[in-house]
Amino acid sequence: MAITSHIPAWGKSSWLSHFSYQERPFTLIALCFIVVIASIIMIRANARRTIKINSLGSRSSQVPSWVPLQLDVLFTATRHLMRNTFFEYTQELLNHPGHTIEFNIFGRRILMTDAPENIKTIMATNFSIWPKGHHMHGIWSNVLGDSIFTTDGPQWLASKTLLRGNLAKSRTNDLELTEIDFQELKKHLVKDEPQDLYDLTDRYQLDVVTRVFLGKSADSLPSISQSFRRAMENVFDWNTKRIFLGPIGTLIPMNIVAGKSLQILNDYINTFVERVKAMSFEDVEAIPENDRNLVHTLIREEKDPKAVKDQLLAVLTAAKDPSSMTMAFAIYELARNPDVAAKLQEEISRVCGLSNLPTAAQIQEMTYAKCVMKETLRMYHSLGFNMRTASVDTSLPVGGGVNGNEPVGVPADTQCIYSVLGLQRRTDVWGPDAEVWKPERWLSHTAETWSFIPFNHGPRVCLGRVFGQQQVLYLLVRLYQVFDRIELISPKQQQIKVELNTKMAYPCLCKFYLRQDSKDDDKELLV
Ligand code: HEM
Numbered sequence: 001m002a003i004t005s006h007i008p009a010w011g012k013s014s015w016l017s018h019f020s021y022q023e024r025p026f027t028l029i030a031l032c033f034i035v036v037i038a039s040i041i042m043i044r045a046n047a048r049r050t051i052k053i054n055s056l057g058s059r060s061s062q063v064p065s066w067v068p069l070q071l072d073v074l075f076t077a078t079r080h081l082m083r084n085t086f087f088e089y090t091q092e093l094l095n096h097p098g099h100t101i102e103f104n105i106f107g108r109r110i111l112m113t114d115a116p117e118n119i120k121t122i123m124a125t126n127f128s129i130w131p132k133g134h135h136m137h138g139i140w141s142n143v144l145g146d147s148i149f150t151t152d153g154p155q156w157l158a159s160k161t162l163l164r165g166n167l168a169k170s171r172t173n174d175l176e177l178t179e180i181d182f183q184e185l186k187k188h189l190v191k192d193e194p195q196d197l198y199d200l201t202d203r204y205q206l207d208v209v210t211r212v213f214l215g216k217s218a219d220s221l222p223s224i225s226q227s228f229r230r231a232m233e234n235v236f237d238w239n240t241k242r243i244f245l246g247p248i249g250t251l252i253p254m255n256i257v258a259g260k261s262l263q264i265l266n267d268y269i270n271t272f273v274e275r276v277k278a279m280s281f282e283d284v285e286a287i288p289e290n291d292r293n294l295v296h297t298l299i300r301e302e303k304d305p306k307a308v309k310d311q312l313l314a315v316l317t318a319a320k321d322p323s324s325m326t327m328a329f330a331i332y333e334l335a336r337n338p339d340v341a342a343k344l345q346e347e348i349s350r351v352c353g354l355s356n357l358p359t360a361a362q363i364q365e366m367t368y369a370k371c372v373m374k375e376t377l378r379m380y381h382s383l384g385f386n387m388r389t390a391s392v393d394t395s396l397p398v399g400g401g402v403n404g405n406e407p408v409g410v411p412a413d414t415q416c417i418y419s420v421l422g423l424q425r426r427t428d429v430w431g432p433d434a435e436v437w438k439p440e441r442w443l444s445h446t447a448e449t450w451s452f453i454p455f456n457h458g459p460r461v462c463l464g465r466v467f468g469q470q471q472v473l474y475l476l477v478r479l480y481q482v483f484d485r486i487e488l489i490s491p492k493q494q495q496i497k498v499e500l501n502t503k504m505a506y507p508c509l510c511k512f513y514l515r516q517d518s519k520d521d522d523k524e525l526l527v
Contacts, residue, residue, distance in 0.1 A: 042107060049109070049411065056393055056409030058400030060100040060111065063093060070105045081244065084495040084505035087384060091422050098404015099426075100396065108246055110415045111396070111408065114422035116429070116450040118396040118408075122388050122418060124458035133389030135250070135415070139242050142254045143235050143265060144317065145310030148463075159311065160463070162301055166213065166294045167315065167463040170470055173290075174212055175360060178471065181207040182478050184221035189479075194489040194509040198328045201475075202229065205324035206316070208471065213294040213315055214272050228268045231261035232317075240499045243387070269309045269316075277305065315464075321501040322382035323468045327475050329380040330372055332508050333437045334476075335488035340439055343368055345480045354515065358477045363470060366477070371442035373472050377454035378430075378447075379437050384421040384502035386456075390414050420453055421502065485513040 053059055065073045080089040090112060093101050100113040113119065122130040131152035140150045148159035185204045188195055203220040206229060211217040220226060238258045242249030254262065272295055284296050294315060298308045334341045347369060348354065352362040363369070390410045400406035410416070427434045429451050433441075455462035462468070479486070488510055495505035 046107075052393070052411045053409035056411065057395040057407035058409060060098060060102050060113075060399040060408045061096060061404070063101055063103050065104070069107060070103060073103060074105050078244070081498060084497045086498045087419075087421055087496050087502075090385075090419055091425070094419060094422055096404065098399035098401075099422075100399020100404065100408055106246060106248070108415075110246070110417065111399075111410070112417045112419065113396065113399055114419040114426065115396075115398050116423060116448070117398045118416075119418045119420070119423060119453070120450045120457075121396055122416060123453075123456060123460065126394060127459050129391050129394055130388040130416070131391055132387075133391070133415070135247075135389060136243070136387065138250045139239050143239070143262060144314050145306060147307075147310040147314035149314045149317065159314075162297070163294070163311065163315065164463055166292075166297050167319075168466065170360065170466050171212075171290060174467065174470065175357070175474060177211050178208050178474055179357060179478075181211065181217065181221065182475070186482060188221065189483070189512040190514060194511050196507040197331055197510045198504045198508045201324040201327040201331070202320070204475070205320045205327070205471070209316060209319040209323075212467075213319070214312065215275075215293045215295055216272075218268075227264055231264035231268075234258050234261040235265060236500045265313065266309065269313050270305075272312055273305045273309050317500070318462075319464050319468070321503075322462075323471050325380065325382055325501060325503060326373070326376055326468075326472050328504060328508060329494075330376040330472065330476060331479065331486060331510070332488060332494060332504075333376060333379075334372070335486040335510055336492075337437070338485070340372065341480070341486070344372055344476065345484065348477050348480050352477070354481045354517075358474065358481075360470065363473045363477060366473065367443075368439070369473050369476055371439035372476065373469065374442050374452075374454075375437055375439040376472075378424045378452060379435075380496070380502060381421045381424055381454055382501050384496065384498050385417050385419050387415060387417045390416070421496070424452060424454075426451075479512075482514065483512045484515040487511045487513070 050059075063070070063073050077086065077089065080086040094112065094114050099115040100111060100118060103110045103112065132150070133152070137150045144150045146155060148156060148163060151159065181204055184207065185200060188200055200221070203226070206220050207217045218228060220229060235254075235258050238252070238254060242252050242254075245252070275295060279296075279299055281300065284292070284299050287296055294312070298311060302308050302311065334344065347366055348358075351365050352358045390412055392412050394410045394412075395407040396410055396416070397407055398405055400408040423429070425434045429448075430441075449457065455465040455468075488508070490509050491506050494508060497503040497505040
């Protein structure tokens with residue numbers, strides 16, 4: 001009888017069947033030897049790490065796991081990410097004394113916290129030793145190069161200095177330019193069939209920020225093709241997965257999985273860079289200070305076309321998603337809360353009337369509209385989660401030990417994810433109704449500095465916060481000047497999708513009803 005006939009069916013195809021019977025005992029011994037050595041190395045490394053952690057503080061609570069390398073935790077977390085329940089999953093994990101936990105996926109310790117004391121340490125007190133780090137640079141440099149978003153230290157500071165002048169202030173003609181895109185948006189909203197709010201606010205903001213900062217609108221509202229936006233979404237989606245997979249993530253070849261999208265993004269932005277190159281220094285100097293946009297600034301200050309492209313894309317990334325998602329979530333909540341919408345409309349008609357375009361000063365006067373915006377920024381933080389890596393051995397003030405009130409030991413190179421979304425929904429910070437969208441709370445509430453951080457605090461605070469807030473308020477005012485009712489068709493309950501920015505998990509279908517006494521030109525759009 002042939003020897004192979006004794007081999008069970010599964011054995012024939014197994015890799016072990018490549019070895020002869022005489023070789024197998026040696027192969028098995030060699031394998032066992034390797035496993036034992038690897039285990040000893042891991043145990044020793046773990047013991048050394050524990051000694052180091054204990055010398056710096058304590059361990060925080062560990063995420064329970066029953067499988068080596070915490071593969072079960074990785075599986076569960078990935079499943080939650082795919083089902084858009086990742087935030088709820090982490091919220092439950094963090095809901096214990098100290099509000100800080102640690103994962104050990106693939107033997108790599110990753111901290112997660114939503115404790116304000118820890119977030120303050122990372123973002124402000126010990127800012128210089130908590131950079132974004134090499135890992136984040138490795139993930140994002142394929143699309144954002146060495147721009148403000150991907151760098152730390154002097155390189156980041158140089159970008160901040162370069163961009164601040166253009167982004168940090170609002171200009172006199174910002175609202176005038178925005179109105180052009182609002183008129184385009186209105187053409188979609190007056191249609192009879194339900195419109196996807198999420199899609200439309202995203203296109204609207206892309207058009208506004210390209211018009212204001214780059215000097216030419218992307219015109220995504222009037223156009224059918226959305227290749228630039230789709231490409232951006234695809235690249236961000238892949239990069240989110242890469243961040244999540246830790247060190248293995250950087251092995252995913254972006255030029256294979258998202259090569260076409262990267263090409264589309266680069267080609268699009270390069271059209272602006274070409275405009276940069278076509279202009280001479282003298283041409284730019286001749287432009288009045290108030291009319292200069294970001295492209296003009298970059299022509300003067302930055303000579304490398306690749307660096308110009310990276311900064312432009314970084315600004316688009318920074319500006320579009322947080323503003324458009326805040327708008328979409330605010331309108332979604334207003335549609336679900338007609339009493340709040342009525343109060344907002346009352347304020348709008350009182351402050352600027354229903355048929356005049358609002359001025360920047362009038363917008364600033366609208367206390368209730370600001371409550372609506374703040375409450376949306378609280379419930380739907382634009383990032384959701386943020387991450388930094390300790391560059392030296394250090395500690396975080398709380399979250400360690402059994403009671404969670406001891407400092408957490410943090411050896412150099414440890415990553416810490418902080419859940420800003422979690423922080424802003426903590427019931428012990430915001431009260432038992434923390435999960436309820438309730439603009440009224442802001443009429444009597446002044447948030448603690450480190451409990452409400454929609455724009456970050458500290459040196460890395462958002463550069464476009466003045467512009468971004470004005471944009472959100474302008475849209476709310478214009479919408480309720482034109483429409484008296486917004487009906488949410490589906491879904492009645494939205495979920496949060498975690499990406500580079502938090503997004504709506506599903507299209508948000510709404511119907512917009514024009515005011516009866518709406519201006520004639522609004523009615524004409526119905527024809
Ligand atoms: C409601 C709207 C906005 C929200 C909620 C928001 C929020 C944020 C947050 C949380 C960060 C910190 C990101 C991080 O730590 O990685 C940030 C950074 C930034 N934001 Fe905004 N943002 C908004 C609008 C804008 C706009 C309109 C612009 C540009 C015109 C802008 C430009 C930037 C820039 C350049 C940074 C990077 C700052 C740095 O790393 O030093 N943002 N923003």
